[in-house]
Amino acid sequence: MKLTMRLGERSYDIVLKRGALANLGQLANLARKVFIVTDSGVPPEYAAAVKAQCAEGVIYTVPQGESSKSLKTYEALLCAMLEAGFGRGDAVVAVGGGVVGDLAGFAAATYMRGVDFINCPTTTLAQIDSSIGGKVAVDLGRAKNIVGAFWQPKLVVVDPDTLATLPRRHFVNGLAESVKMSLTSDAELFELFETGDVDAEIETIIRRSLLIKKSVVERDETEQGLRAILNLGHTLGHGIEAVKGVTGRHKNGLYHGECVALGMLPMIEDKRLQKRVRAVYRRLGLPARAAYDKQKVLAYMLHDKKARGGQITLVKVPGLGCWRLDKAPLAELERIVMGK
Numbered sequence: 001m002k003l004t005m006r007l008g009e010r011s012y013d014i015v016l017k018r019g020a021l022a023n024l025g026q027l028a029n030l031a032r033k034v035f036i037v038t039d040s041g042v043p044p045e046y047a048a049a050v051k052a053q054c055a056e057g058v059i060y061t062v063p064q065g066e067s068s069k070s071l072k073t074y075e076a077l078l079c080a081m082l083e084a085g086f087g088r089g090d091a092v093v094a095v096g097g098g099v100v101g102d103l104a105g106f107a108a109a110t111y112m113r114g115v116d117f118i119n120c121p122t123t124t125l126a127q128i129d130s131s132i133g134g135k136v137a138v139d140l141g142r143a144k145n146i147v148g149a150f151w152q153p154k155l156v157v158v159d160p161d162t163l164a165t166l167p168r169r170h171f172v173n174g175l176a177e178s179v180k181m182s183l184t185s186d187a188e189l190f191e192l193f194e195t196g197d198v199d200a201e202i203e204t205i206i207r208r209s210l211l212i213k214k215s216v217v218e219r220d221e222t223e224q225g226l227r228a229i230l231n232l233g234h235t236l237g238h239g240i241e242a243v244k245g246v247t248g249r250h251k252n253g254l255y256h257g258e259c260v261a262l263g264m265l266p267m268i269e270d271k272r273l274q275k276r277v278r279a280v281y282r283r284l285g286l287p288a289r290a291a292y293d294k295q296k297v298l299a300y301m302l303h304d305k306k307a308r309g310g311q312i313t314l315v316k317v318p319g320l321g322c323w324r325l326d327k328a329p330l331a332e333l334e335r336i337v338m339g340k
Contacts (some may be wrong), residue, residue, distance in 0.1 A: 058080075
């Protein structure tokens with residue numbers, strides 16, 4: 001199946017098809033130098049399959065995890081491209097999850113003022129959400145995605161077969177972003193999570209999620225208004241992730257999607273719906289509760305890049321399939337975090 005992100009001269013196709021990674025050369029121009037970025041947690045055969053289709057491919061592997069979304073790794077990546085003689089007409093291909101896509105995309109956006117970027121997401125989270133839309137970035141210290149750009153890919157290739165090698169927790173982690181989109185925009189998708197066979201319906205889940213995000217991005221490419229609905233759960237979620245996320249210091253911490261899942265709950269105003277969401281989390285294997293240092297989470301949130309002029313825009317869900325953007329004073333964050 002093919003979807004098209006319609007953004008004028010920045011339009012591109014999103015190909016959703018099993019086995020598509022092995023046929024990337026039929027979908028994209030690989031008859032040039034191709035810098036293939038992957039990480040140590042991605043099965044090496046995926047990047048190797050892409051390289052085998054390139055006229056001149058270079059595989060660059062970064063360590064698995066959020067710590068690779070750093071200025072240090074970004075600089076090393078650019079230096080490797082320069083040393084290998086990459087030019088304006090060459091391309092960067094991401095083969096991996098959201099970290100790889102963000103890092104490789106930001107390198108593509110900035111190397112020689114921009115080169116072609118092709119995204120081949122191999123995780124549930126990336127296939128459902130982060131691989132499309134053009135937001136690319138690295139972290140600065142503990143501030144997530146604070147250094148970045150809008151740089152649309154030339155092509156996104158979603159091959160659900162790559163999900164077969166994911167550990168179950170990683171597979172479920174990505175589903176949180178789809179639950180997020182179902183809450184604001186697709187009641188039928190939410191009901192699938194309540195009663196359907198998630199594994200058997202994964203292509204449907206990916207497709208419906210991509211359609212929601214595609215529609216939002218087409219109407220608000222650079223997050224001037226509507227696109228903020230995709231941040232449901234992320235303001236609190238990023239705070240939880242900064243304090244209890246899986247990093248070098250928190251080996252038993254929470255993954256991004258798990259933090260977003262927790263961050264969504266206080267934003268659901270309908271208590272009956274909140275109860276249904278908790279039941280979906282339990283069914284999928286997402287956390288419905290977690291202990292964390294609330295003061296540290298609050299301190300992080302007060303420095304969120306979305307906080308401007310003493311206010312922050314929060315995405316609220318008054319009922320299933322609807323949403324509202326609230327401009328709240330920063331004092332509101334304390335009530336949310338502390339559960340007051």
